Amino acid sequence: MRLGTPASNGTTVDGAAVNGYGTAGNGHRKGRHANGIGRPPATTAANDEKLVVAVRVRPLKPDEGEKILHILDVKTIVLDDDSDKRDVLRQKRTSEKQYSFDFAFGEDSSQEQVYDLTTRGLVRDVLLGFNATVFAYGATGAGKTHTMVGTAAEPGIMVRALNDLFTSIAGNEPPHQVKLSYLELYNENIRDLLNPSAGFLELREDSGPLRSPTVSGLTEIEATSISEVMGLLLRGNKERTVEPTAANRTSSRSHALLSVTVTQSEADEKRTGRLYMLDLAGSERASVTKNRGKRLVEGAHINRSLLALGNVINALSGAGSGSRYVNYRDSKLTRLLRNALSGNCRTVMIGHVSPAAAHRDETRNTLVYASRASRISNKVEKNELEVNWQVTQYRDMISDLRGEIGRLKSKLDTERPSSADVRARASGTPVKQLREQIIATFREQMKLRRRLMDIDGHLMSLGVEAERQHQIISHWEARKSKLYNRPTSRPNTSAGAENGTESTVHEAWSELSYIEREQERYVALRSSTLRELEECREKAIGLENDLPEQLDSDTEREMLSLLIRVHELEADKVALHGERLVESHELRRRADMLQRFHRQQRLTDEIITRQRHIIEEGKIQLPMDLLELYTLYQQEIHATTFSTDTAGIPYSAYDTLPPIKEVDTILEKRGYTAMIPPSADTDGPRTSTGGSSSSNDWELPRLQTASSSYGQGARNSSRTPPTPPPVLFPPIHRT
Ligand SMILES: Nc1ncnc2c1ncn2[C@@H]1O[C@H](COP(=O)(O)OP(=O)(O)OP(=O)(O)O)[C@@H](O)[C@H]1O
Incomplete structure (x- = not known):
């Protein structure tokens, strides 16, 4: 059984829906909780909760x-x-x-x-x-x-x-x-x-x-x-x-x-x-x-x-x-x-x-x-709270309406006790039948809508997961330079993995195959559900159209229109829930994408910076067009100097940018010099904080080499002793 669930036969239940190990608790309700603690609805989407x-x-x-x-x-x-x-x-x-x-x-x-x-x-x-x-x-x-x-x-x-x-x-x-x-x-x-x-x-x-x-x-x-x-x-x-x-x-x-x-x-x-x-x-x-x-x-x-x-x-x-x-x-x-x-x-x-x-x-x-x-x-995912809270509000509204229907119903009974004919029709006649048929079709619609929502939610999770697996694969390919040297193909699973990394990629591919199969299955399920829903809707419209001719009194009409309104609200509630779900998935997808772009950008910056050090150290003359590109790039850096990155950290690459004199000169002519701070030694050895402990076995070696002397230190090497290298812009591990 799933860890911590009462099933004893080894069967599992869908984590998102029921009680999976580590999945969100799933019963939220409005206002006071059982232990007396009230909790307002959360206003954010899935919150990043730091491990304490x-x-x-x-x-x-x-x-x-x-x-x-x-x-x-x-x-x-x-x-x-x-x-x-x-x-x-x-x-x-x-x-x-x-x-x-x-x-x-x-x-x-x-x-x-x-x-x-x-x-x-x-x-x-x-x-x-x-x-x-x-x-x-x-x-x-x-x-x-x-x-x-x-x-x-x-x-x-x-x-x-x-x-x-x-x-x-x-x-x-x-x-x-x-x-x-x-x-x-x-x-x-x-x-x-x-x-x-x-x-x-x-x-x-x-x-x-x-x-x-x-x-x-x-x-x-x-x-x-x-x-x-x-x-x-x-x-x-x-x-x-x-x-x-x-x-x-x-x-x-x-x-x-x-x-x-x-x-x-x-x-x-x-x-x-x-x-x-x-x-x-x-x-x-x-x-x-x-x-x-x-x-x-x-x-x-x-x-x-x-x-x-x-x-x-x-x-x-x-x-x-x-x-x-x-x-x-x-x-x-x-x-x-x-x-x-x-x-x-x-x-x-x-x-x-x-x-x-x-x-x-x-x-x-x-x-x-x-x-x-x-x-x-x-x-x-506190957002579930918010969605559920709104859904609860709808539910409250619906129960108010149901109360009203009850009152109307009794009014209908008490106000027309003398009319035997009307009574007879109300208890076994077309109006009652119609009402029951309408209720049945609405219930069916609700069921189908919920199913559709589950399918959509599942498809989106699959999409996010597929993207994650693709990311693993493309990292591996990039590392192996396969993107450039040979066409991408799925590794031969029977050949076995050469090493740990490859086995990880094999896993990613097999995961991806599974996801693709699941996606196909769910897409087919979605189409058939949509078809059923459409049929059900048409049936409901037909029944509604029949109504006016069958109704004798204003109260009857009012009762039925309220009944319909109840179901409409119920439909809205489900639709709202669905939309929220879609939005939160979309937000997550976008956040992932942004993170990816951010990483790409940092890698690009790192590559450019390294190349610039080589140019500086080798005193290589730059061709004019490359110089122009560097200048444009530097301008872009200027433009984002005071903006904020996706993690909310002010993004300031310029304070760590190793200067290239020719580019600086061009920038100076364009009036940017005032914004260029003097090159600073910002990466001196850090010994006093836990996070930067040098005895960290897990930290990958930094991209810059200790032997490279650059920036101010390199240019003034005849006058000053070599200083530790400054942090290259922007530090990659800051994501
Ligand atoms: N905060 C404390 N106050 C008093 N005694 C302590 C405290 N922490 C540990 N001890 C004592 O130190 C001894 C070792 O502690 P404990 O068995 O909890 O270590 P452990 O980390 O669980 O070790 P292991 O991984 O080997 O099981 C025990 O005798 C325990 O009572």
Whole structure:
């Protein structure tokens, strides 16, 4: 079954429509919510929701010696990183590095503080119908289990969240349904912690375009009280694979995922939110854990899955140049977390570090990892709220009208009790038949319209997904220079992939084939639905045309016209919903396109800049026409100097533009000189922020080479010592 859904037969439901892992909570309604919290309709389309990143420092143990970490303020951690001291050239530089996060928790932070600032809000969101995830990351022995599970005296996030949840829903009408599932991922095998005898469970992906993860046969238990839910949690925790290692006497050797689903049903509405709480196994170095044999194999699995998670975080955070394919398939952990990291879910990551000098490397890695993670943003589709809110308004209007019809109906009955003939006709005559036929055709129309809307929505998702796959393929082709050297053709799938990148492209092609087949199927479905709808509409018009001749009184006419109006409004409501959906899809498509253009532009700028350095260094005489083109290009740069880029960052390329004297001269003649700032050394070594940590393993090498001396430094090389290269315009990684 899909992770966290009650189905037990392994079947899946369409993520967008029902309860897919990581998909948006789906029951929204107007005004007050069940927990009494009112939420105004969101006014934006899909919102970029940054992943919230917190880091917690565990207390230093008595035998751990020197401390290398301290908390500067509520957001900043300072690491005394002596790695630079080993570097003779950098010995004079400060060895302290600052890392900033959404929250920094010191050694004396309490379980309550950590819960309040990281997870309490998520519980509220889940009750509003959103999905949310909180996960603990860090080296082995850094305090993850302490934060997530805790002890009886100091309960952790899982216990507090469940407590909060039950307190919030107590006494609510209609009552909430709370379901719990708890699994562990041990050596790439999934075990049901609530039913360990079930053996290893299979992780599947459903057939929808979102490919939502589904764990086949996972138990989901309904809990009606806090004591029941605590019993389940305790039971699950006892089943976790925990072993002593040299680094931690009670080291969790598995990743544990607790999923809590909260549903509230009222009339025909259903609101579902999910909270995922994840205690990851610790990243570790064999030399620290002194692991051998089985422990070493476990460690390798843990590290592999965490590396895959690191790569996903790296790719999602946009590190390196250009867009990168986000490969979730390298481990079950990333496949399980796919929607939590990239989908429609609010996510909080709590990094854990030890303050001891002995764990310096692990600590630095975690801090860099967490810095990367803080660049990720998730799209949480609040727009659904807005659409649903408007739909609810229509529904209110319709129910008002229905009330009016009821009143009219009784008026009709009471005002004409004496006329037996009229009564007889009203209860079994053409007017009644007509009315029923009209209702039936409208209902049919509604059904068809809804179907059409679903089809359109699905087709659009497929279109967006196809575009994404095309993008992956064209990146790969560009990298391989295939765009220029040979015609594009689909790789021979039977030949097998040569390397990791190619296998990614093979996946993209197969995904694309699947999408194309789906598109064909849905286009055919759309045409037949449209045909049916047209027939139904014609039938309704025919019935309406018959009406006036059959009606005897003004009240009857009024009643029927109101009836029709009700259905018209219902039709408008569905159409509005559809249009909104179309708009939000279109916005997403355009945002993707803009991003793509933006990346292209940055690449072009980078290429031009590099070429200009070569020209500068080689003192190459430019042909006049190229000089003219450079001049035009420079003018364009001027024109956009004070504009804003798509990410809202003022786009100012000129301050980093390496000057070409001839172009500058031409510009000067055209009156632009005043706008050219002096060439500045803007890319000096940055050592004091986490995001720019030089010890970042994931960062791709910068495009400019350290050996190239250019700009002011190059031209004045006889007078001044070489300076570090300025940032080329515009920095590519700023997207
Ligand atoms: N904030 C804290 N306050 C007090 N004790 C802590 C804190 N954090 C961790 N500890 C203690 O440190 C030890 C290691 O912590 P814990 O087991 O939570 O680490 P872990 O990161 O989950 O390790 P592993 O990945 O090996 O499971 C435990 O004895 C725990 O009680």
